[in-house]
Amino acid sequence: MLKRVLIPLNLHESRDRLKEMGGFLKTLGTDEAVLLHVGADTRSAGEHHRRKLALAAEWIGALGVTVETALRPGSVQMEIVHAAEDRGVDYISFAFRRKNWLKRAILGSTVKDVIRQSDIPVFVHKQATRRAEADGIYRVLYPTSLQWKNDVIIEYIRSKEFKPDEVVFLYVGRRAPDPVVEQQRRDEVAAQLEETLRQSGLTESEGRQISVLGSPRRQIVKIARRLPADVVLLGKADTTSGMGPVLGSTAEEVSYNAPCSVLIIPRDLGGKV
Amino acid sequence: MKKGTTVFVVSLVLVVSFVGLGIVVPQQLDKLSAALHGAIIEHFGWAYLLAAFGFVVFSLFLAFSKYGRIKLGRDNEKPQYSYFSWFSMLFAAGMGIGLIFWGVSEPLSHFANPPKYIQSGSGTAAGFAMVRSFFHWGIQPWAIYIVMSLSIAYFSFRRGMAPLISNTFYPLLGDRVFGGIGRMIDVLAVFATVFGIVTSLGLGALQINGGLNAVFGVPTTDTVTFIIIAVVTVLYMISSMTGLDTGIQILSKTNVLVAILLLAFVFVVGPTSYILNVFTTTIGEYVSQFVNLSLSTNPFEGYEWTKSWTLFYWAWWISWSPFVGLFVASISRGRTIREFISGALLVPTLLTFLWFAVFGATGLDLQLNHGVDLAAAAVSDVTTVLFDMFSYLPLGNVLSLIAVLLLSVFFVTSADSATFVLGMMTSNGDLNPPMSKKLTWGILQSVAAMILLMSGGLEALQRMAIVAALPFTFVMVCMVFSLLKALRYEWKYELRGRRSADRR
Numbered sequence: 001m002l003k004r005v006l007i008p009l010n011l012h013e014s015r016d017r018l019k020e021m022g023g024f025l026k027t028l029g030t031d032e033a034v035l036l037h038v039g040a041d042t043r044s045a046g047e048h049h050r051r052k053l054a055l056a057a058e059w060i061g062a063l064g065v066t067v068e069t070a071l072r073p074g075s076v077q078m079e080i081v082h083a084a085e086d087r088g089v090d091y092i093s094f095a096f097r098r099k100n101w102l103k104r105a106i107l108g109s110t111v112k113d114v115i116r117q118s119d120i121p122v123f124v125h126k127q128a129t130r131r132a133e134a135d136g137i138y139r140v141l142y143p144t145s146l147q148w149k150n151d152v153i154i155e156y157i158r159s160k161e162f163k164p165d166e167v168v169f170l171y172v173g174r175r176a177p178d179p180v181v182e183q184q185r186r187d188e189v190a191a192q193l194e195e196t197l198r199q200s201g202l203t204e205s206e207g208r209q210i211s212v213l214g215s216p217r218r219q220i221v222k223i224a225r226r227l228p229a230d231v232v233l234l235g236k237a238d239t240t241s242g243m244g245p246v247l248g249s250t251a252e253e254v255s256y257n258a259p260c261s262v263l264i265i266p267r268d269l270g271g272k273v
Numbered sequence: 274m275k276k277g278t279t280v281f282v283v284s285l286v287l288v289v290s291f292v293g294l295g296i297v298v299p300q301q302l303d304k305l306s307a308a309l310h311g312a313i314i315e316h317f318g319w320a321y322l323l324a325a326f327g328f329v330v331f332s333l334f335l336a337f338s339k340y341g342r343i344k345l346g347r348d349n350e351k352p353q354y355s356y357f358s359w360f361s362m363l364f365a366a367g368m369g370i371g372l373i374f375w376g377v378s379e380p381l382s383h384f385a386n387p388p389k390y391i392q393s394g395s396g397t398a399a400g401f402a403m404v405r406s407f408f409h410w411g412i413q414p415w416a417i418y419i420v421m422s423l424s425i426a427y428f429s430f431r432r433g434m435a436p437l438i439s440n441t442f443y444p445l446l447g448d449r450v451f452g453g454i455g456r457m458i459d460v461l462a463v464f465a466t467v468f469g470i471v472t473s474l475g476l477g478a479l480q481i482n483g484g485l486n487a488v489f490g491v492p493t494t495d496t497v498t499f500i501i502i503a504v505v506t507v508l509y510m511i512s513s514m515t516g517l518d519t520g521i522q523i524l525s526k527t528n529v530l531v532a533i534l535l536l537a538f539v540f541v542v543g544p545t546s547y548i549l550n551v552f553t554t555t556i557g558e559y560v561s562q563f564v565n566l567s568l569s570t571n572p573f574e575g576y577e578w579t580k581s582w583t584l585f586y587w588a589w590w591i592s593w594s595p596f597v598g599l600f601v602a603s604i605s606r607g608r609t610i611r612e613f614i615s616g617a618l619l620v621p622t623l624l625t626f627l628w629f630a631v632f633g634a635t636g637l638d639l640q641l642n643h644g645v646d647l648a649a650a651a652v653s654d655v656t657t658v659l660f661d662m663f664s665y666l667p668l669g670n671v672l673s674l675i676a677v678l679l680l681s682v683f684f685v686t687s688a689d690s691a692t693f694v695l696g697m698m699t700s701n702g703d704l705n706p707p708m709s710k711k712l713t714w715g716i717l718q719s720v721a722a723m724i725l726l727m728s729g730g731l732e733a734l735q736r737m738a739i740v741a742a743l744p745f746t747f748v749m750v751c752m753v754f755s756l757l758k759a760l761r762y763e764w765k766y767e768l769r770g771r772r773s774a775d776r777r
Binding site: 174182 | 433761762
């Protein structure tokens with residue numbers, strides 16, 4: 001399911017950072033990686049980039065992963081998306097590094113751009129992910145809209161590679177306009193979350209439900225921090241609300257602001273899994 | 274303690290305390306209210322302008338949006354009152370007494386005392402006076418009322434909650450509307466309503482006295498004013514006992530009919546062509562300058578004028594909105610949002626424009642073309658200028674008598690509606706509030722008006738009502754978001770599902 005990955009690199013990543021991410025990806029069942037750098041391919045710069053790519057390939061290869069490298073010139077986000085399609089990878093993984101607000105405002109975010117444009121899953125790896133810790137619970141937060149089929153994401157939850165210790169099903173809704181309908185809404189949400197839990201095949205100790213009110217983009221980040229979650233598993237719909245083009249999608253915002261790693265699964269992936 | 278009881282007790286104590294201050298230390302209350310009022314108008318005037326313009330935009334958006342089809346009641350419900358009854362009650366509650374009071378005196382006051390950049394008594398001043406009168410009584414006041422009444426009507430008739438201002442915040446606050454925050458909002462609404470209605474009663478009584486003086490030579494003394502208030506109190510208490518369906522409805526319809534007849538008569542015997550010229554020109558000016566008028570505080574020149582007129586009015590309409598909003602909501606069950614907004618925005622506004630065009634233009638014609646200095650009379654005593662103008666028209670005394678009658682009946686309907694609304698607000702939104710509460714508020718507002726007229730604390734109380742308008746502006750802006758949230762929810766989760774089920 002997450003066997004072959006494309007890892008875009010800006011070549012400033014440290015060895016520890018890459019090894020940490022590579023180690024985590026291996027636990028997801030990944031054993032093939034394509035390391036991509038998008039940059040100038042002139043003689044001197046190209047040589048320098050190729051050397052650094054080879055070094056990164058060596059670090060990740062040491063984890064038992066088969067590694068290929070690629071160097072492409074052009075627009076960063078477009079080349080990442082095209083390379084992912086050309087190389088037939090299962091997902092794209094970023095070693096996330098937060099930019100300050102000024103850089104973000106002026107330069108934008110490659111991670112967000114790729115999430116918006118990609119039709120394959122995108123994994124945003126953050127350093128806090130603690131899967132290997134012996135004393136902690138490996139907890140996955142799954143925010144569900146209860147509106148589109150959970151099948152694709154449930155397949156990930158049930159896969160033996162993913163195997164979380166606990167899955168928290170989160171529903172972030174809007175308060176109904178009056179107390180009677182609000183009570184009905186709460187009951188319906190509880191029943192649907194129960195049904196989703198049942199479909200996932202998890203036992204009661206492996207899964208639990210949370211239903212809260214508010215803005216999804218804020219509440220998902222808040223709950224991920226409060227639990228704490230190790231990975232947020234998020235479905236991405238390409239339709240956005242009226243303010244979508246200005247505010248960005250929930251997936252883009254959560255991937256950037258969540259305190260833990262985020263795996264974004266596009267809604268239209270059904271046929272490709 | 275139950276919510277209704279808490280709101281009743283707390284607001285009663287607050288109102289009695291403030292009225293008590295107006296009796297015992299009227300000068301200090303005057304100073305305090307003047308300072309508060311002055312500071313608010315000085316520093317937050319722009320907020321009133323922005324908010325009122327925002328309410329116009331919001332009302333138009335709702336009327337033309339998909340939400341316009343949503344009914345203020347169950348889907349198959351029919352409107353409770355006919356169009357004529359509905360418009361009559363809308364008009365009587367929202368404007369009635371004020372229009373009679375200001376119909377002539379406001380244009381003439383602006384004509385005599387325009388901002389400094391306009392020469393007093395000039396043709397420019399006359400044009401300015403008419404446009405500003407249209408503006409102050411036009412779209413904005415009704416948009417303010419619409420926001421309030423639409424929210425209350427939606428949450429009570431569509432969502433089945435009690436018709437209380439606090440309940441309109443359920444989408445934002447959830448169950449907290451039934452607690453302290455909700456009670457605070459309702460107390461603030463009672464506070465603004467009582468002070469607004471007491472002021473209106475006091476000023477209305479003074480004008481009736483002025484009219485009786487003009488027609489019958491009745492002296493303008495405190496005793497006569499008190500007798501007027503007492504008689505009107507008895508009348509509106511009787512009307513209030515009979516409930517909405519008979520008392521207020523019959524009185525409002527009669528009054529609107531009489532008002533239209535008076536308007537038509539003055540139009541015919543007055544300078545008809547001149548009136549039509551003024552009406553057409555002013556409508557043109559009003560429409561073409563609407564955005565400019567709506568958002569201009571005139572900070573470079575004429576700010577003082579804007580403060581004392583436009584900003585005063587906007588704050589006044591907002592402080593008046595809990596009362597009018599609750600009342601209008603209670604008579605609008607069964608109408609769609611589109612019908613409600615277009616009706617409440619267009620019909621009363623058009624009638625108001627006609628009123629100002631007929632009475633204002635007649636006054637200005639006498640002033641500019643016949644050498645009658647009505648403007649001086651308007652500046653010295655706004656309560657009697659209407660009767661002064663009638664004395665220059667055929668059947669002047671009959672017209673004055675009709676105007677006194679109109680004033681009295683509008684007075685009764687306003688006080689009656691206020692009593693009903695106050696009873697409702699302090700009995701947890703009961704659409705048939707207990708008689709004891711109606712009696713308490715009815716007597717309290719009349720006694721307060723009498724005492725404050727005597728002690729001179731009436732203006733102070735009016736300023737306190739306007740002070741309450743500032744927090745209420747904030748409350749109303751939140752109300753807009755709350756209503757939008759509720760409508761969006763209904764459209765997305767309830768109506769869409771129902772429509773696709775119907776299609777299947």
